[in-house]
Amino acid sequence: MADADDVLDLVGDIYDAALDPLRWPEVVGRAGQFVGGQVASIFSKSPIAGGGDVLCQSGIDPHYCQLYFDKYVKLDPATTGQYFAEIGQPIAVSDLMPQDELRQTRFYREWAAPQGMVDFISAVIDKSATTAALFGVFRYESDGLADNAARMRMQQIAPHIRRAVMIGRLIDLKSAQASAFAEALERMTCGIGLVDRLGRLVHANAAGQQLLDAGDPLFVRDGRLAARDGRTDHMLQDFIVRSGGGDAALGTGGTAMLMTSQNGQHHVAHVLPLTSRDRQAVGRAYAASAAIFMRRTMIEPPQSPELIATAYRLTPTELRVLLGIVEIGGVPEVACLLGVAETTIKTHLRRVFLKTGAVRQADLVRLVAGFMSPLAS
DSSP states (O other): OOOHHHHHHHHHHHHHHHHOGGGHHHHHHHHHHHHTOSEEEEEEEOTTTOOEEEEEEESOOHHHHHHHHHTGGGTOTTHHHHHTSOTTOOEEHHHHSOHHHHHTSHHIIIIIGGGTEEEEEEEEEEEOSSOEEEEEEEEETTTOSOOHHHHHHHHHHHHHHHHHHHHHHHHOOSOOOHHHHHHHGGGOSSEEEEEOTTOBEEEEOHHHHHHHHHTSSEEEETTEEEESSHHHHHHHHHHHHHHTTOGGGGTTSOOEEEEEOTTSOEEEEEEEEOSSGGGHHHHHHHTOSEEEEEEEOOSSOOOOHHHHHHHHTOOHHHHHHHHHHHHHOOHHHHHHHHTSOHHHHHHHHHHHHHHHOOOSHHHHHHHHHTTOOGGGO
16 A cells, blocks of 8 residues: 555645646546556546546547547446446446456447456546546556455545545636635635634635525634534534644545525535645635635535435435436336336335425426536536
């Protein structure tokens, strides 16, 4: 395994890339080498419609990359399995099907084999109703099939990439050097609050101040940022305290928090440490240790399916059925895709209707659209 200092250095660069997108190609390449491959990518694709988009890549032949999305994404036998994998779960093509079976596919013969690829290990970093976004590393003949060490490294690094991508999408700037970040705060459409190590609010941009003035679900109490819900506030304060310790202190656990206001409106917050690397320039300017990105879920906010499950207390199976119904539209088709009986899908669907309060499939489509991720755009 890599030296702990090297891993921390990579994690720091990942978070710096959230503020400076120009760093992503080099960072993704290093992350791929960390996992155990020379070629890596962050991209999105749909298990049904095909197609997709590359957010960032390192080392991939542009010709084969374009060929994949134009033609072979629909033939990739791993797409469905990757889509239904849990967020952050390392999964290799070799986990989904035997190597002998893979070698017989047209996808392998015409696209993977000519490049010398033998495996691909990835982790889903976000999902929408129609699309999965992944960080993936290609394994070549010299690398061999993905092993336990590669899975452990993927599990270690993927949550950090996920956080940085989500925060970068919230910022949505073409280029934002850390030194220019403070000047850009007011131009950002998402709410941003800068807090010190004690959770005291030291600055909020216009969007953030508007959200805080509403006083629900976040508000300022005795100068400190707090959440109305006690459980959510405990989580928020824990993130703030840990962010004072830098990138390493947050570990691999997620820093996305689902918050629900008293009128039932959902909000989400993300925490980014400002005590490490180039982000210290932002922190010093405001005596802040963390930036908290706040946004109300609408048609386009960047959120992931597990937040839907949290909001409506759905089991993993119920969530898969919900996404399948929204994506495909029919019980028979979803049953075929998941490989279960139609009666099983109907049972789970009834529970989904009960928990969400929906009465029609069209209601489910609108529900999922409210949590749609920008990685699907």
